[in-house]
Amino acid sequence: MSSSSAPIDWSPMVIGFAAGFISRLISLRTGRTHYPGYPSGYISQLALAIIAAMIGSSVIVSLVGKEFTAATFLTLAATQFRDVRTTERKTLEQEEDLILVARGAGYIEGIAITYEARNYLAMMVALVTSVATEYTGVVIGGVVGIIAIIIGEVYMSGPKIGDMIEVEPAKIHFEKGSLLYVGDVMMMEVGLPHSRERYQKEGMGVLLTPKGRRGQAVLWNVAQRQAISHEAAAAVGTQKDVGYPEQTPLCRMDMPKGSGRAGLSILPVEHNMEALIKAIKNTPVLESGKWSAVTSPVLNRKEME
Amino acid sequence: MADAPTPIMFAIVTTRKESVHGGMAPVFMARDEPERDRIAMWLCRITNCIAHDLHNGTIVLTVNQASNG
Incomplete structure (x- = not known):
């Protein structure tokens, strides 16, 4: 990316990354599915959150810098998140035989979908925030980020029994x-x-x-x-x-x-x-x-x- | 998941010999009800099966094919 003529403005990327990462952190805390329950689980989720937020926030920066190759690669990287769902499902399915009261296939699928979607959500929040920051400045970008996080939280928490x-x-x-x-x-x-x-x-x-x-x-x-x-x-x-x-x-x-x-x-x-x-x-x-x-x-x- | 697994009758414990006939499941005879309950419980714990009281002196023990324990 250093080949672009103008110096890169990092603020959209930083603010977008922060918003995306926070959005993912919030949903990690509110999970009531007893998963992830261990530090190792959290670490892998956090690593994915960082990657997702980075992808989302760097797209606009690379587009503005006319680095279309980089932008294309970022969309490619985004598709890798499909595997998250499979991984979650496998982990939980294997656990199924080891716990006394099974979660059931329906619940497992729900958890897996949610985890996949939350990574995409982090990506989208990062993207929206970085776009806003790029075109309207740091302050408004920050405000948009907060709003995006709140909207994401409200719409992602599904109905309860x-x-x-x-x-x-x-x-x-x-x-x-x-x-x-x-x-x-x-x-x-x-x-x-x-x-x-x-x-x-x-x-x-x-x-x-x-x-x-x-x-x-x-x-x-x-x-x-x-x-x-x-x-x-x-x-x-x-x-x-x-x-x-x-x-x-x-x-x-x-x-x-x-x-x-x-x-x-x-x-x-x-x-x-x-x-x-x-x-x-x-x-x-x-x-x-x-x-x-x-x-x-x-x-x-x-x-x- | 939506369909309950078909239970297999595993054993029959009874105090009334004349009420049951032998089939695929072994029949355990008990002298009285406490003994019948005790036998049924032991068999349950040993084989992970479920006891059903027929209220005619007979308890049948069934095992679910795909029981989750």
């Missing part, structure tokens, strides 16, 4: 001897008296009532409910180990009534209803859970409106 679904504590009890109920939602059949005792003594139950059609469509999604169980277990722990399949936290629909409500039963390590409800409410709504709010005849029922 708490936005669409009412979460309330419910009593765990057994009917007909061995059927586990949460409130009036039947969960499963527990054949072992030992486990039934355990559930009655230490179990916690939560009822999920959709606030509208959208919430109901979300709840009918199996992957979504698996994600909810995972978040619940991550928040209060679960008394489960290999060889205790009936002590798995479960999230099931109210069947065969099909009223659209769901129940969640869990044997927690820490008996903390507040933490449990908060974790469920903060579970992100999965992309795969956003399908067809009108296809099921059950969804057309009056009482759900």
